[in-house]
Structure formats: C-alpha cells, structure tokens
Amino acid sequence: EAGVAQSPRYKIIEKRQSVAFWCNPISGHATLYWYQQILGQGPKLLIQFQNNGVVDDSQLPKDRFSAERLKGVDSTLKIQPAKLEDSAVYLCASSPGDSPYGYTFGSGTRLTVV
Amino acid sequence: AQSVTQPDIHITVSEGASLELRCNYSYGATPYLFWYVQSPGQGLQLLLKYFSGDTLVQGIKGFEAEFKRSQSSFNLRKPSVHWSDAAEYFCAVGARNNNDMRFGAGTRLTVKP
Numbered sequence: 001e002a003g004v005a006q007s008p009r010y011k012i013i014e015k016r017q018s019v020a021f022w023c024n025p026i027s028g029h030a031t032l033y034w035y036q037q038i039l040g041q042g043p044k045l046l047i048q049f050q051n052n053g054v055v056d057d058s059q060l061p062k063d064r065f066s067a068e069r070l071k072g073v074d075s076t077l078k079i080q081p082a083k084l085e086d087s088a089v090y091l092c093a094s095s096p097g098d099s100p101y102g103y104t105f106g107s108g109t110r111l112t113v114v
Numbered sequence: 115a116q117s118v119t120q121p122d123i124h125i126t127v128s129e130g131a132s133l134e135l136r137c138n139y140s141y142g143a144t145p146y147l148f149w150y151v152q153s154p155g156q157g158l159q160l161l162l163k164y165f166s167g168d169t170l171v172q173g174i175k176g177f178e179a180e181f182k183r184s185q186s187s188f189n190l191r192k193p194s195v196h197w198s199d200a201a202e203y204f205c206a207v208g209a210r211n212n213n214d215m216r217f218g219a220g221t222r223l224t225v226k227p
Contacts (some may be wrong), residue, residue, distance in 0.1 A: 010160055013127070040219070040220075041220070042118070042216075042217030042218050042219050042220050043217045044217070045215065045216075056214065091158065101163070101215060103158075103160070103215070105150075105158040105159075106157050107155070107157045
C-alpha cells in the first residue's frame with residue numbers, strides 16, 4: 001500500500017510570510033494527525049482529525065496555524081504569518097482508526113523561517 | 115497527561131556491541147508504549163509497541179523492549195548493533211482513552227566501525 005504522502009519536502013520562507021503544507025493519508029485511513037518536530041525534540045501533536053472533523057487541536061497555535069481536511073481525505077496545514085520559532089519538520093500521520101495508535105508517518109516537510 | 119523521558123541524548127556504541135536505550139514514562143494507568151526510529155530526512159518508523167500481555171516485546175530489525183511497571187520503564191535493546199542502526203530513536207506513550215501520543219526528546223545513536 002502507498003504510504004502517507006507529504007509535500008513539499010523542504011520550504012524556506014521569510015518571517016511574516018505564509019506557508020502551506022499538504023498531506024495525503026493512506027487510503028481508507030479515517031484518522032489524520034499533524035505533528036511539529038523542532039530540532040532536538042520529539043514530535044508534538046498539533047491537530048487530530050477523525051474523517052473531516054477535528055478531534056483535538058488543543059496544542060495548535062490558532063492565532064497563526066490553521067488546518068483543514070476537506071472530504072475526510074487530504075489535509076492542509078497553514079501558517080500565517082510565520083515566525084522564526086516555527087522552523088521545524090511538520091509530520092503528517094494517519095491511522096485506520098479501528099486500532100489504537102496504528103500510525104503511519106509521512107517523511108515530513110522541513111520548514112526554515114529566516 | 116502522560117509524558118516520556120529519554121535520559122540519554124546521545125549514545126555511541128561499536129558495531130557488534132549490545133545496545134540499551136532508556137525510556138521512562140509517567141502515566142496514571144497502564145499505558146500504550148512505543149519505540150520509533152527516525153533516519154535523517156525520513157519519517158518515523160515503528161519498531162515495536164506494547165499494549166498488554168507479555169512484557170517482553172519483539173520488534174522489527176532485531177529490537178526488543180521490556181515493560182517494567184515497577185520502574186515505569188520501557189527500555190529498548192538489541193544484542194548486536196549494525197552500522198545501519200545509526201539513527202534517532204523515540205520512545206512514546208499513549209493514553210488508553212484517546213489517541214494522544216506523547217514522544218520523548220529522542221536518543222541519537224552513533225555506531226562506530
């Protein structure tokens with residue numbers, strides 16, 4: 001089966017600019033997650049979707065971050081405006097939803113804010 | 115909320131030597147426990163997981179981990195390390211009533227020839 005696809009792989013932007021990341025989960029996976037991984041740290045959950053509804057966005061900085069999952073398939077994570085501290089790898093993961101934590105991670109998007 | 119501590123930021127072992135990576139968790143009940151590996155520029159790959167039952171869990175690539183409730187630990191072991199095992203290793207703990215998984219800060223493994 002195809003894995004979790006993410007694009008772009010790398011992105012460099014200036015602070016105060018906006019950026020968007022795209023994730024295509026494994027076909028049929030109901031649950032989708034966005035994680036932020038700052039250099040030297042473990043991944044931190046930003047938002048969890050179940051189909052096209054938000055399950056948990058308690059750690060999403062909503063003043064600048066937004067995410068959507070239209071039609072319960074692809075998802076987009078946006079940052080507007082970006083800050084220097086947003087430099088990180090943004091990982092998308094998906095799971096079938098019928099087994100606890102059956103995550104599959106994508107390769108991530110590395111964002112550098114200068 | 116649950117949390118994970120990986121006490122070792124960086125470990126260096128010689129190829130062929132044994133390996134143990136430490137993981138301690140904090141959670142009020144029996145958690146779900148995981149070990150992931152991340153190679154440079156790659157996503158996270160699941161090595162093994164513990165949900166219940168036998169406390170010694172076998173994973174991929176020759177890794178195993180042992181859940182010790184009394185010590186709140188879930189240490190990862192491998193009897194003989196290969197150069198290709200050099201990577202970042204993350205321990206994670208999940209709650210049993212939701213899909214909230216928390217990761218440790220990771221341990222970077224260097225393998226000497």
